[in-house]
Amino acid sequence: xxxxxxxxxxxxxxxxxxxxxxxxxxxxxxxxxxxxxxxxxxxxxxxxxxxxxxxxxxxxxxxxxxxxxxxxxxxx
Numbered sequence: 001x002x003x004x005x006x007x008x009x010x011x012x013x014x015x016x017x018x019x020x021x022x023x024x025x026x027x028x029x030x031x032x033x034x035x036x037x038x039x040x041x042x043x044x045x046x047x048x049x050x051x052x053x054x055x056x057x058x059x060x061x062x063x064x065x066x067x068x069x070x071x072x073x074x075x076x
Contacts, residue, residue, distance in 0.1 A: 002033055003075070004050040004058060011072040013045040013058060019069035026070060029061040030054070043069070 002013040022041035026034040062070045
């Protein structure tokens with residue numbers, strides 16, 4: 001699960017596999033952050049710490065997910 005700093009606080013980028021339908025919209029938005037497992041057809045976020053400069057693109061990926069399966073969770 002990817003992590004990203006937003007306004008000085010760390011957040012985890014999560015994909016809910018119960019909601020994900022593998023539409024790959026997230027990959028179209030951020031191909032280096034998301035991937036889809038070919039067997040399960042479910043998206044996952046990378047395990048990297050993301051550059052805070054891409055937060056706008058992360059939020060667009062969250063907003064663009066047709067199943068609302070992507071979310072940010074505040075750590076700590």
